[in-house]
Amino acid sequence: MITRQLSFSALIFLFIYTIQESFINQVRLPGGGFSIFLIFALVWSALSTPEVGAVTGFSAGFLIDLSPSSSGPVGQWTLILILTCFGIAFLGFGDDKSRGNPITIVFLVVAGVFLAEVSFLITGVLLGVNLGSFTQILIILFGMSIWTLLITPFTLPVFSRLHALTFDTASRI
């Protein structure tokens, strides 16, 4: 059972990662655009248990770290996403009202993206990564949050179905 879940999850993760790296990154959107892979990882965590959330964060972060366009050291995104995904899964778990409510999940994901980017900035500063002008950082931070707010409602049903299919859960959004 767990082998099926793991292999199915890995396939979905790699597929969405490829879409992000080969297609979404090509389109230059104003305000920094969005990361479908980050949205996916956070939605997946929001629908999962905290343990699965942490593992999701580890896998997603490691894949982002492997991206050649990633500026920080390998492990930086991994660390950030472990904590963010665990936090989101922890907030949603056990509370059926928030888990079953798509609006709550959308706002959790937006907050997660914002927090992950801010954490990347802070850890980047600590690790000596150059991050650019303050204005540009603000544009990307708020731009990505707004894009995430716009994109997540459309992707949530698809990701929710994939999650249900993988973990055989009856409830779907």
Add this chain to the structure above:
Amino acid sequence: MRYGGGNRSRLLLIILIVSSLFLITLDLRGVQVLDGLRTGSQTVLSPFQRAGNTVASPFKNFFSEITHLGRTRKQLEQLRAENYNLRTKLINRENADAQLKQYKSMLDLAGTGDYKILSAKAISQGSSQSFSQTLTIDVGSNSGIRRNMTVICESGLAGVVKEVYPNSALILLASDPSFRIGVRIAGTQQIGILSGQGSRKAVLQLIDNQTTLRVGDVLLARGSQRNRPFVPGVPVGTVIAVDNSAGAVAQSASVKFYTNFSALGVVAVVVGAPKMDPRDALVPVKPRPTPLPTITVLVTPSPSPSPTK
């Protein structure tokens, strides 16, 4: 009921956090395995990036073009008159023409500077989520590309080769916040250091505090030892504002890059440096205002008005 967390959950979280800290430590210590993993992922991804580039090419610059709507209004009006099929063909044709124009300008630049270049097509742009500015091109070590080679485009400096893979290479764009280049001012030959700021603007810090900067001064690459990472003479940008703070140790200025980084379709990697420093030979010619034609009308009055019947 809220999740209270258990020992197993806490242990898993700690293991994962320690693993990520271990990865960071390994990477900061320069362990080759992690570089190999990134190289491997780029090698696997590059065919997908090429395919994605082909699919996205008709509309990938759509949003950046919107900001230049005034300039392209006439073109848009012409396109509006066409039907859907013709419009698609026209967009593809325009794409090819723009690339051709870029290639021609790039060859002119390389010819004047006596640079030996290898042209390349951009296949992927780096994600903004890491606040970095990168570009992936479709040539790599199999074509003779090495790390720290200068990358130019039609209007001047584009960046430098950061990583090389067998069939692709990662370019660190000049707009990246970590990008630094030694520049000199055309004419006065004063030198300074230019730093990317994450946008088309950069900051110039002069080394000599006796120098006077002026708006409109042209900056050229000063060149590096053995021409790596920078060959000399490549146009970089122009000064748009000078900071005249009284307390500053050295004068600084805002610079606008010649290169429009959001519209880079084709670039050229300088694989051979010029034998002689081209000095100021590559300073872009300032556009001259077009003189208005003067129309002179000569009227010769008739000798005497003739009576009308």
